[in-house]
Amino acid sequence: MTKKNYSTLFSTLFLALSVFGCADSSNDNKTNLRFMNAVVGVGDVDLLLDSDQYLENVAYLESTAYLEFDTDPHLFQVTPSNSLTPIDSQLTSLQDDVDYTYIACGTSSEADAILLRDDNEPGGDSSFRARIINVFKKGSSFDVYVLSNPSNVDVLEPTAKRVSFKAATRYQAGSAGRYDIVVRRSTTKEIVATVAGQEFNSESVYSIVLVPDERDPTETKVLVLTDREKSN
Numbered sequence: 001m002t003k004k005n006y007s008t009l010f011s012t013l014f015l016a017l018s019v020f021g022c023a024d025s026s027n028d029n030k031t032n033l034r035f036m037n038a039v040v041g042v043g044d045v046d047l048l049l050d051s052d053q054y055l056e057n058v059a060y061l062e063s064t065a066y067l068e069f070d071t072d073p074h075l076f077q078v079t080p081s082n083s084l085t086p087i088d089s090q091l092t093s094l095q096d097d098v099d100y101t102y103i104a105c106g107t108s109s110e111a112d113a114i115l116l117r118d119d120n121e122p123g124g125d126s127s128f129r130a131r132i133i134n135v136f137k138k139g140s141s142f143d144v145y146v147l148s149n150p151s152n153v154d155v156l157e158p159t160a161k162r163v164s165f166k167a168a169t170r171y172q173a174g175s176a177g178r179y180d181i182v183v184r185r186s187t188t189k190e191i192v193a194t195v196a197g198q199e200f201n202s203e204s205v206y207s208i209v210l211v212p213d214e215r216d217p218t219e220t221k222v223l224v225l226t227d228r229e230k231s232n
Contacts, residue, residue: 029096032066036101036209036225038135039078039087040217041108048077048086057081060214063225071096078104078113087111099227101207105135105166112138114166120228122203123173130206132160133168136220140165141186142210150180150194162186163210176202181222183210193220203230 037045037058047055055064073093077086088104088111099118106112114135123129132144143158160169163186179200183193193210200206205228213221 029071030068031071031094031096031098031100032068033094033100033102034064034066036063036103037061037078038103038105038209038211039108039111040106040137040212042080042087042111044081045087045104046079046081047102047104048075048079050075051077061211061221061223063223066099076102076113076115078111080108088113090115101133101225101227103133103135103209105211106138110138112166114168116168118205118207118227119171120205122205122228122230123176124203126176126202127173128176128200128202128204128206129171129173130200130208131169131171132163132208132210134163134165134210136165136210136212137217138165140210142192142220143184143186143189144208144210145182145184146174146179146208147182148177148179150182150196153182153184153191158184168207171205174200176200176204181208181224183220183222193222195222195224198224201230204228 035047035055037060044057044059046053071094076090078088079086099120101116101118104113134142141162141164144160145153146159178197181195181198184191207225207227209223211221211223213219
């Protein structure tokens with residue numbers, strides 16, 4: 001992935017908003033945003049910011065680091081890397097000194113996106129914080145368990161119930177250590193995905209993201225993103 005200017009037919013409409021030097025240099029209000037590509041059937045995508053190419057060739061299920069830019073209103077557009085036609089567009093204002101996660105999701109014929117405000121305040125000395133995000137597919141709903149003993153999946157309440165498409169739970173705190181993540185359909189209670197021995201470190205923050213598997217988009221996959229790592 002690289003950053004570079006790339007004017008589209010609409011660039012003049014948004015030139016005054018551009019993050020690449022056209023905004024007022026005296027404006028020191030900054031925000032941080034990371035981007036993830038979870039659109040099925042498109043392949044690599046580009047992220048346009050105010051009609052300039054900001055990120056290119058973001059692979060399926062790839063997540064960027066947090067990137068800093070100003071908090072003026074911005075037009076976000078996602079395009080396939082071999083096309084100038086947006087498959088999703090969002091015009092939004094971001095707040096100063098806030099972290100955001102922008103996930104493009106859906107399918108090539110019905111792309112969508114979710115823009116989340118992140119809370120990266122660390123947990124305590126021996127705890128972590130995590131949330132759950134569902135961008136698997138429209139109409140999906142899951143119960144998610146974060147368990148120190150996976151055999152308890154049938155006797156314990158889910159960590160999060162009925163997480164619907166484009167929903168994100170509140171952050172929850174837990175004791176640092178290794179956990180299994182178990183995902184069940186909310187309706188049938190069928191187990192559709194598991195992750196064994198996931199390490200959650202103290203003073204760190206995570207997002208547990210439910211996505212389509214790249215090998216078979218009808219299957220559910222779990223990605224664990226590190227939102228904040230413990231400071232050394």
